Amino acid sequence: MAVCVGIIGKDNSPKYFTCLNPDEELGFQYKVLSSLDVVEEKLSSGNKTGSDMRELYLGMLYSLETHKVYGYVTNTKIKFIIVVDSTNTALRDNEIRSMFRKLHSIYADNVCNPFYIPDEPITSKSFDRSVKHIMTGA
C-alpha cells in the first residue's frame, strides 16, 4: 500500500525513515522533506482557528506524478508522513487514516519503551517490523 513512511520529530529532523525499495530512499527523503513545508504551513494556519480538538490527520500534502504524500501530526508535533503510489487508486482516504492510526499507536508503544530516549532516531527492530507490516497492509 504505502511505499514510504517517515517519522519526523518536532525539530523537523528525521527520526525514522523507511521505504519498500531501499534504492529509492534518497528520492523519497527529498519528497518527504519538501512535504514538511506544507505540514508546517497547515499547522501554523490550523492554530489560528484555535480549535482544541485538532484533527491529527492532515490529508494529502501534495501529489506528484507518481506518488501522493499524506501527513499526520500528533499533538506533540511528531509528524508522520506516508507516501503512496498514485497509481494505486484503490486506496481510500479511510485506509490512509487507519494506517496513520496504527502508525501512531506503534509509535506510542515505542515511546513507552523505557530504553528509548524521546527525540532520538528510532532503531528498534520490532518497530521496523511493525511499520513494514502496516506499509504492506498485511
Added chain:
Amino acid sequence: MRSSVSYILSSTTSEPNMSHPDYEQYSHDHAALLILVKHLGSQLKNKVFNKFYERISRVNSVKITDSTGQVRNILIRYIKDHPVENNDWGDFQTHRRLLGLISLGKYDSQQELNEICRVHESLKVKYTNTLYDSRCILFGANDEREYPSDNSSPEEQSIVSSSEVLSSKDSSENSDITNEAQDKSSVKEETTSSSYNPLTEGESSNKDNEEIKSDKVEEKPKSPVKTVREKFTTPSNFKTRALFYNEAEPCSDLENQLTEFINSLFWVLESKRLERSREKLERVSLLLAPFEKKDFVGLDMDSRNNKKRCTGRMTKHLGDLCLQAGLLSESLSYYHSAAETLKSVNDWLWLGAAYEGLCAASALVLYPNIQRNVSLHRNSSLQEGSPKRSNSITTPIEVTKKDIMNMLPPEEISKKYREAIIHYSKYQNAGIIETEACFKAARISIEQNHSLQAASFLQNVVFINLTLSEQEKIQRFETLSDLYTQTGFTRKAAFCQRLAATRYVSPQNPTPNWNQCYNLILQSFPGHKIMLDPTEMCSNNVQMGWPLLQIQLLQELVVAAKRMGHSALATRHMTYLLQTMWKHLSPTDQKELAIQLQSLSSQCEGAPVPLVLDSGIVIPPANLSNIPVCASFVLRNLQPHLQPRKIETLKRDLGPFLFTPINFGSLERRTNKPQSKMDFLWVENDVCEVTLKLVNPLPFELKVSNMRLLTSGVVFESIPETVVLPSDTPTSVTLNGTPKESGELEILGYSTHTLGVKSNCRLRYMLNFLPLYSIEVIPALPTMEIKTSLPQSATFSSFQNFENVVTSASISLYNGESTECTITLTNTSQVPIEMLEVSIQSVLDPSLQDQIFKWSQENLESQLPLMPNGTASLTLYLYSAANFLATGFGTAELSSGVFGSSHASSIMSMSAGPSSLPSRLNSPVHSAMGSSFHGARRNELNSSFRSSNSGQSSMTTTGYRSPGALTLPQHAASSIVEGQLQLRYSGGAGLQAGYCRTCSVFLTLEMLPSLQVTNWDVLPAETSSQFYLVLDIANLTSQEMELHYTPSKHMLIEGHESCRIPVPVNRCPLSKLTKLYMDQNSGLDDRLDLDKICSEHIANLVDLRWQLLSLNVKGKATLKGITLTPNMLDIVRMSPLNWEVNINGDYLKPQEEINCDAGDCLNVCVNISNSLEKPLRQLMLTIQFYQDHQNGTHNYRLETRVVIVGGAKKLLPTLEPQGKTWHSCNVLFLTPGQYKMDIQCSTPDSSTTVPAITGTAGHTWRYIPAVDINVNI
C-alpha cells in the same frame, strides 16, 4: 488542477506557439506598457548599462491626465529581451505586445554612431508590428566635456526644426504643447516634452497608425539631417529621437525624457483603444491566438455561435486595452461581459484569458503596491531570511474598491485564476500561458498570505509539459524556488534550487555551467538546514536537518566546486562534510571520503582561512577535529624538581578547627567540575607539555603532522610534532612548547595537518572539553644539575616529597666512621642562581640528624651567584652516629631513684638464674670488691658478668645465656638512615617574583655496627682525682678491631668478641657541679641534672678510637648518653669532703691494706675538710667495722671481735667552706680475720633539724674505698 480534458482541444500541429515563457510576470503586468531596453554596441559597459537600466526601471508608473481630465495611472514594464514570437500573442493578451523601445549605446566615432543607429533601426524593424515609439540614448565620447549633458535640448530643437520630414509625427507633437501636467514636470525646454494634444488625438491617432507602419518604408529614402554636437551626426536615415548624454554626468532630465516617451506611448494606445471601442461589436473580425489559426479554417464564420465568439473575444480585447490605458473599472466590466459571452460558447481559452484579466484588474485595485524587487538579480540573489509577505492592502483602497463594479473580492481572485488555469490546461499550446498564469496566481496568493494556495499554484507549474530549452527549465526552477522562499517553503525552495543546479550541468545541457550549479547548491543550504560554519553545525547537539540529504548535497557541492576549477573550495567543502557529517556516514563512506579529501587536498591544501566567493559569500574555515579524535587533553605540570614554589609560603590561617566533619566540597557542586584554570604554574623559557590522547577513526594509518598548540595570551613557542596514528588505537601525543613571556597563558586547542588539510581544532568547538585552559606563567627560573661523588642508591624507599629527588647517593659506614660527599651543582640555564638554600630532611631526631649530616652553608654562599654553566660544589660530611651503649635499661628505671632501681634489679638478677649473686647493690662492699678484679680479664664472658657487681648494669635485662657466643643487642644490626638533601634555588626574574625551585638528593646511609659498650661500671682509681670507667666492649664486626681507649693504650678485639677495658677518667670537678649545690630550690630534677652533667663529663673525656685493620677503616665511639646510678655518681664526681685518714699516725694511701695482729691497738684519725663553697651543717661522722663474707652478706655484729675506744660517731654542727675538722679513736681487734673499716659522713634527713641544706639532703659520703684490715694472729 489539471483538467482531465487536457490536450483534447489542443492541436498537435507544430504551430508557432509562444516558446519563451516569461516567469517574471506579475498580474499587474497585464496593465503595463511593455518597453524593451536594449544595450547596443560594445562600447557601453555592462555596468553602466545596468545602472541606467535600473534608473529607467524606476519610472514604472506615470500619471497622465486624459482628455476628460481624469488622471490615469499608467504602468510601465521594462524588459531587456523580448522574443518577437511573443508579440504574436498580442491579440490574445495585449500586454504581451512590445510598445516601446529604448536603446542605449555609446560611441567614440562617427562610425560607431552610425552602427548604433543602424542597429536601433533594425530593432525597430524587428518589432515593427507592435512598436509605437522608440528612443535612442546615446553617450558621447568622453572628450566632449564642454557640452553639459543637459544641452541635448537645444540640439533637439535644432533637429526638430531642421527635419521637416518628421513633422508628420514628431513636429506635430512638438508644435502645440498644451498639456499642463507635462509643463510642470518638464525641466528645461517645454518644446522637447512631447505629448499629444488631446484635442487633436482623433486625427493624429489615425496618422500614427499609418506612420508606424510606414516607418520601415520611409526609413531609407528619408534623410533627416541630424547634427550631433560638432563632429558627430546621426546618419541621415536615422529618424528616431536621439537623446545625447555623457555617461559620467548626472543626466538629470533623463526621467523627464522618459515620461515624455511614455506619454507618447500612452496617447497612441489611448487612440487605439478608442478606435477599437468605436467598432461595432457585431462586425468585428475574430481575434485569434497564434495556434488557433488552423482550427477555424473551414468553419462557418457566420454562425450565431461564432458571432458570439467574435464579440466575446473583442470584448475581452477591449478589456485588455482599458486595463493598459489605466481604466480599471471599464476593463472590469469588459472582462465581466466577455466572460459571460465566452462561457456560453465554450471558448475555454479565451474564457480563461477573460478570467485572468478580471483577476488582474481586481488585483490591481486591491493590491496596487505589488512590485517586483528591482534590485535583486536573479542568480546572485541571496535568500532572504524571512519570506517576503508584504501586506499592501491599505485603507484608501478599501474605500475605492467598493465603488468599482464587477470587481472580484480577494478570495474570488484565486478561484478565478484556478478556473482560468484549468481552461488553459485544455490546450497544449497554451502551456506557457498556463505556466505564466500559475506564477501570477502564486504571486497574488503570496500577497494575500495564502501560502498553501500559492504552493498549489506553483506545484501545478511542474506538471505543465513544455518543450523548453534547458536554460528556460532552469529559470523555471529558479523562479519556483524564489516564490517558494517567499511563501516560507524553504525546503521546497531548496529542492527546486537543487533541481535547477542539476539542470545546469545535466548531460542534456549543451553548455554546462558549474559555476551556476555551485552557486545554486550553496543557496539551497539554508533550506537543508546546513550552516556554512561547521562550528555552528556541531555546536548544536541536536542534529538539524536530514543528514542523508545533507551528505548528498555536500557531495554534489564538492563535485561542482571541483569542476568549477576551484579546488580550494572543493577541499573546504569535503573537509566540512567529513567534519559535520562524520557520525552519519557509514564506515566505508568515511574511508572513501577521507581518501577523496586526500586527493582533493593534493591539488589545493586546505587551510583554516575563510574563502570569499565572487558573489561575496564567505565560506568559513572547516577544521577536522574528528580526524583524529581527541579523547583527552591534559596540561602537564612541570617535573617535580622543576616546579616553581613560593619562596615564602604564607602561613594559612585555618581557624581554630584543624578538622571539620562538614565537607564543604560536597556542597559546592562546581568543585567537581574540571577547572579551566590550572592550579600549577609554568615557567617562562621552560618546555611545557600538554598530553593528548588521539584516536584515528579511519581504517588506515593516519599521519598527522605539524601538530601545535593554539594559544593566546603570552607569547608561546609551540614545537611542531608529527605522529603516525595506527587505526583505532588510542595514542598519546605530547605537544611541547615554551612560553616566552610571563603572564596568563590560554591554551585554546591544537592545530593539525592531516589528509592534506590544516585544521585548528579549538576546544571551544569540541564536545566534552572545556572551552580553554588557562595557566599562569611565571618569570624565568634557573635550572640546576646535581651530581654526587657517591654511587647512586639502588632503590629508594618511599619517603615524603620523594618526587623532588633528582639524584641519589648511598654509602655504608661503620658506626662512628665519617666520610665526605661532594655534591656538584651546575647551572644549566641562562639565568644565574642567586639564591641557594640547603636543608636536610629525615625522620631522625634533629640533634642526631645534625650529627650525621653536616655541611658548610658559608662555603656554599661564597660561591653564589652561580652564573650560567657555572658549577659550585658542596661538601657534605657524613658521620655514622649511633648509640654505642647497649640499650639495656630505660632511663625511667634509673631516674626512679636508688632504691627503686636496686630493688628492681636485684629481683631481676635473682630471677635471671643461679649464676648471679644475690647482693645488696648499694652496699659499699661492691665497690671495694670491684677493685679486686679490675684489670683482670676473664675469658669467659659469663663469669665476668657474674662477677660484675654493679647491679645497675645492663646484664639485669639481657641475662646472657649462651656462653661463648655473643648475642647482639637488638639495634646492633645495621640500620639504614635515609635523608634528603633539599636544595632550594632561584635567581633572575623568578626570584624577584618570589619563586624558587626545589630539588633534592636522596641520601642513603647504611650504618653498620662497629663496637658496642655492653656494660659499664665505675671504680675508684688509685688517686682521688681519677676513677676508672670499666667498659665491656663488644666488637660487632667480623674483623679484628684495634681499640685505642687512651692515648697510650690500645687493644685488639677479635670479630664478634668482647672484652673489658678500664679507662682512667678524671673525676667530675666540683666546679661543674657548683650550681647544683648552690641552688636552694632544687628538687628531683637535680638528680637528673647531676646525671647529665656527669654523663657529659664522661662522654667528653673518654675517647674511644677504633680501627678495623683489614678494612683500614677508622672510627670513633662516644659514650654519649651514658647513664649512671647514684652510687656511680659518687665516684664520678669529686667528693665535697676531702678525707685524710691516719692509722697510728701514718697516712693511709688509697687501696692500702692494713696488717696488724690481734690485740693491737690502732689509732684511727680522720681529717675532713669541706671543699664546697658553702657550709655543711649537722654532719655525722661515723666509723664502722664489718666483715664481708663474700657472698653478699655483711656482718656488722662484731661486738665480740672489735672494741672501739673513743667515739665511733661524732656530730659536727657546722663545717665552714674550706674548714677542717678531725676526729680520732682507737680500735682493738680481738680475733684475727679480715675486717673492713667504713668511714662515712652523713647529713641528717630533710625532716630533721636543717631541712634542705643541699640538694643532697640525707646524703651520705663515704671514704672510698673502704679500708681493708687483715688481723693476724
